Every structure is written in structure tokens, then in C-alpha cells.
Amino acid sequence: MPVHYTLLNVIKSTIKMIKKFPTGTLLTFLILSIVFVSCQTVKEEAKPKRPNILFIMSDDHAYQAISAYSDHLIQTPNIDRIANEGMLFTNASVTNSICAPSRATILTGKHTHINGKIDNIMPFDTTQVTFPQLFQNAGYETAMFGKLHFGNNPKGVDDFMILPGQGNYINPKFITPKGDTIITGYVTDIITDLTIDWLDKKRNPEKPFLMMYLHKAPHRAWWPSPEKFAEFTKKTFPEPETLFDDYKNRGTAAKMAEMTIMDEMLLSYDNKVLPKAIAELGISDDPRNKRYFEGSEYSRINKAQMSLYQPILDSISKDFKARWPSMTDQEKRSWKYQRYMQDYLGCISSVDDNVGRVLDYLDESGLADNTMVIYTSDQGFYLGEHGWFDKRFIYDESFKTPLLIRWPNQITPGTTTEEMVQNLDFAQTFLEAAQIEAPGDMQGESLMPLLKGNTSQWDREAVYYHYYEYPASHMVKRHYGIVTKEYKLTHFYYDIDEWELYDRKKDPQEMTNVYNDPAYASIVTKLHKELKELRIKYKDSPELDKKYIKIYESM
Numbered sequence: 001m002p003v004h005y006t007l008l009n010v011i012k013s014t015i016k017m018i019k020k021f022p023t024g025t026l027l028t029f030l031i032l033s034i035v036f037v038s039c040q041t042v043k044e045e046a047k048p049k050r051p052n053i054l055f056i057m058s059d060d061h062a063y064q065a066i067s068a069y070s071d072h073l074i075q076t077p078n079i080d081r082i083a084n085e086g087m088l089f090t091n092a093s094v095t096n097s098i099c100a101p102s103r104a105t106i107l108t109g110k111h112t113h114i115n116g117k118i119d120n121i122m123p124f125d126t127t128q129v130t131f132p133q134l135f136q137n138a139g140y141e142t143a144m145f146g147k148l149h150f151g152n153n154p155k156g157v158d159d160f161m162i163l164p165g166q167g168n169y170i171n172p173k174f175i176t177p178k179g180d181t182i183i184t185g186y187v188t189d190i191i192t193d194l195t196i197d198w199l200d201k202k203r204n205p206e207k208p209f210l211m212m213y214l215h216k217a218p219h220r221a222w223w224p225s226p227e228k229f230a231e232f233t234k235k236t237f238p239e240p241e242t243l244f245d246d247y248k249n250r251g252t253a254a255k256m257a258e259m260t261i262m263d264e265m266l267l268s269y270d271n272k273v274l275p276k277a278i279a280e281l282g283i284s285d286d287p288r289n290k291r292y293f294e295g296s297e298y299s300r301i302n303k304a305q306m307s308l309y310q311p312i313l314d315s316i317s318k319d320f321k322a323r324w325p326s327m328t329d330q331e332k333r334s335w336k337y338q339r340y341m342q343d344y345l346g347c348i349s350s351v352d353d354n355v356g357r358v359l360d361y362l363d364e365s366g367l368a369d370n371t372m373v374i375y376t377s378d379q380g381f382y383l384g385e386h387g388w389f390d391k392r393f394i395y396d397e398s399f400k401t402p403l404l405i406r407w408p409n410q411i412t413p414g415t416t417t418e419e420m421v422q423n424l425d426f427a428q429t430f431l432e433a434a435q436i437e438a439p440g441d442m443q444g445e446s447l448m449p450l451l452k453g454n455t456s457q458w459d460r461e462a463v464y465y466h467y468y469e470y471p472a473s474h475m476v477k478r479h480y481g482i483v484t485k486e487y488k489l490t491h492f493y494y495d496i497d498e499w500e501l502y503d504r505k506k507d508p509q510e511m512t513n514v515y516n517d518p519a520y521a522s523i524v525t526k527l528h529k530e531l532k533e534l535r536i537k538y539k540d541s542p543e544l545d546k547k548y549i550k551i552y553e554s555m
């Protein structure tokens, strides 16, 4: 039976055959059996082959450090390939800009206040349905390698090797189904080796796969590989326009946050100045700095590795000792910014090289054509904008996250969308791609219309955001808000009660809070109403705000 046989053709030829042999019962039975088998073939043919899903996520990778978005800091040719051969999302955001909550939202397809993982501290309720479990139940083979950041026993994966908690860059420990193991080397290379090895040798080639390939890099404290450390300490990077932000015309929350390059970035732990160099200069230093540095990746470096790291560490300290004492405060901030960027971007460069290795493997193995590849981060990050590092705020650099998707024969190569999508939408998108029904209580929307270029079927005009982890590291106050393409309205609450409004078109760097500007009065009223409606739509409420404060305070 030719494979292109349509159902109609099968029925027509059957009737003809039965008319020719009206009395032969056995023959009729035989013919009917053939019809049944043919119909099955037709049914199978109508259903396209289920794609493999390769979900690549880094930790704290700012979109400003991907050349598909902007190449002022670094070239990332391999990550860019995903957009060049697929789609670039310029308005992708998270619902809560911090690690474990973002991951919980991705896995459950639900907002933080529904899945309960409001911050990095609160435990995750593992009885909840996560999308890898649905893939596994639907016959996919599933695996996870790298940083998960909650729980030590990921659900719904047939195989895994995950880092405990934040994990380490150098000679990292992994949790595996068979127990813990330490692997010598650099974490980004190792996670990639594990991923390629599973794809190549361990998976069942008869089944489609879901691979969660999750980098630790470029999370603080930024330790590049020795090769990238040598390469990137020779580079100088342009400063962001807002590096010297004084937070004038802004709210209390921005002024009170503890994440400035100048004051909170630590000289040894973050900037790799050896504690003895600081002591020799006799300058006052944060008491945590030396202790943190000595307990950091620095203590994990073996002898052979140290022979590569030490000369570079020495040259940083030498430069510091020669220049720091005579620097102005402004020059000090610039010096720390350069050190920060050299290490952060050195980490990114390894991620890019390794993404290239995996994309090459997909090509060489013939898997590329039927594999949807996603590149994203658990949130954005400040690369000196507003004088900051870290994330958490609803302001653009941490609210937005990179998102690039390649899916051959489905997405037109080299396309860009400005639609407002969120990490909340990932689960439903992957499930639809794999032809698996999504549970009705997931709160996102499948991105399929955008991927297929049917923009008219996408009508979202606003997204909802809610951050909780306060008081805590970096002291970013609790806040929730609504973001449209034009405006951002936010309520900071708990120990303050302040509203902020930013005009995203006129003031893309979010330097002026126009909430009390009479020119925006009608917009404020409109957005208040829409925010209220969004909170109802997503089932968030003042009662839940209070509930989560109470739990947090009791912990």
C-alpha cells in the first residue's frame, strides 16, 4: 500500500473490490482487514513526527551579553545561530526574577503565588505536576544535566546529573541516580560532555527525547575557565550609560537595594584581588570578603589548574596595588566594572563555545531537523546598568530574559518577534509541540502561533510580575506590577507603600518615575484597573501577599 494513500482512496478501492467478489465471505474479511490496516497507516501519516526538545538554560545570562541582541560586549556566534536559523524574542520576560522561582514557573507553567516557590528559600512542593513528567508519561525519553537549584531528585527524568544547590565552577560535584560524584574540570565543559554523551550513547533512539541542558554559568561568583580568564583579562569593555546612576527621580526601593558594583561587589570574592594585596595596602575592606574568597572556587582549584590561574590572579593584584590608592571613586567603580565584565563575559564565552558543540552534534548526528532548540536564562541580569549587578527588580535588565528558538521547517529562519512572552509560557509551548495535552490549570499560553508566524492569533497586551524575597540578600523590596509594551506600573510593598510608573517608549532606561506626573494621570488610572484585573485573572490577591509574608517571617 503506497504511503500517500488517502483515506478516501482506500475506501473507494475497497468498495470496488467487494463489488467484484460479492459472495466470497473469507475474501471480504480479508479485504476489510487490509482496509483497517490502511486506515491505521493513514492515521499515523496524518500525525507529524513528534519533535525532540533541547531546552538550554543558563543561570543569570543577561540578554545584553548575547550578540543576537547587541554585540557591544561580546560575540556569541553559536547562541546567535539559534536565532539566525529560528526566532529571536526581544520582549521575553520572567514572572519573578530569581533563580529557583523562575525554574518552578518553567516546570509547572504556573505563577509563583500558585506553585508556592516564591523565593530561593521556600521549599518546592514536589507533588505538583511538572512538564517533564508529562513528556515521560507520553513516551518521551527525558534527561536533565546541570543546575536545577531545588530538590535533589528531579521528577519526570529518566536520567540526570545535577549540581547540588548553586553548584561549583571548578571540579564540581554532581548528584546522580547512583549517588554523588566529583568530576575534575570546568563546569560548563563538563555539563556539555554529559549532555552530548547521553544524546550519543545513552538515550533510546527509538523514542523522541526531552533534554534539559542547564548551565551554572554565568552565576556569581564568576570564575571563567583558565583559558578564558587569560583571554578576557586582556579586554576592555564599554561602560553602560547608567553606570553612575544616582537614583534621583526614582523610588526608595532602587535607593535601598544592596547590589551596587561600588559598595556591594566584593574586591576578592567577586573581583579576584588576592586578600593579601588588600591587606598590604592597609585599606578597609568588607569583613566577609576574605572569608568568602577563601571558601570559594579558589579553594577547589587543584595544583595543575592553579599553575594556570595563579599568574593571572597575581597580575590582577599587581594592577590593583599599583592603581587603586590614587584612584577617584569614579575610577574605582570603572575598575571594578571592568574586572566584573572580564570574568562574567569569560564565563559566557565558554557557554557559547559549548552551545556550539551541542549544535554541531545535532547536525552531525542528523538530529537537528527534528529538534526544537530553545536558549534562555532563568532571568536577566544587570551588567553595570544603574550601577548594579544581580537581578530581582521588575526593571528591564532583570525582568527581561533572553529567548531564542530554532525549529527547522516550523519557524522561518531569521525571524524576530516583539510580542510579550514569559517563562510562564514555556511548558504549554513544549507540550503543544510534542502533541501532549497541557493540564487546564497551567497559566501560560503556547507560543505556537508566534513560532508559526500567526501573530494575529496572539492577543496578549500585558504581563504580570511579582517578586517576594525580602528582607534578604541584596535587599530588593517586595513588589508586583503590570508591564505593557508602553508602560510599567509597579507597587513596592511590605515595609513601604510606593508606586512607580515608567514610560517604556520615552524612557527605556527607566530613569524617571512618572507616577505622580499629572500628564500621566489617566494612564495611571487605566493601568491600576488593568493590574487589578490581571491579579484576578492569575488568582493573585492581597490575602496571598499577606500569607506569603507570614510564612516568610515564620521561617
Ligand code: SGN
Pocket (backbone or CB within 6 Å): 059, 060, 098, 099, 100, 120, 166, 219, 220, 221, 390, 391, 473, 474
Ligand atoms: C547567591 C549570590 C547572590 C544571588 C543569589 C541568588 N551570592 O546568594 O548574589 O543573588 O545567590 O541567585 S553569593 O555570595 O553566594 O554569590 S540565584 O540566581 O540563585 O537566584
Ligand code: CA
Pocket (backbone or CB within 6 Å): 059, 060, 098, 099, 219, 378, 379
Ligand atoms: Ca539565576
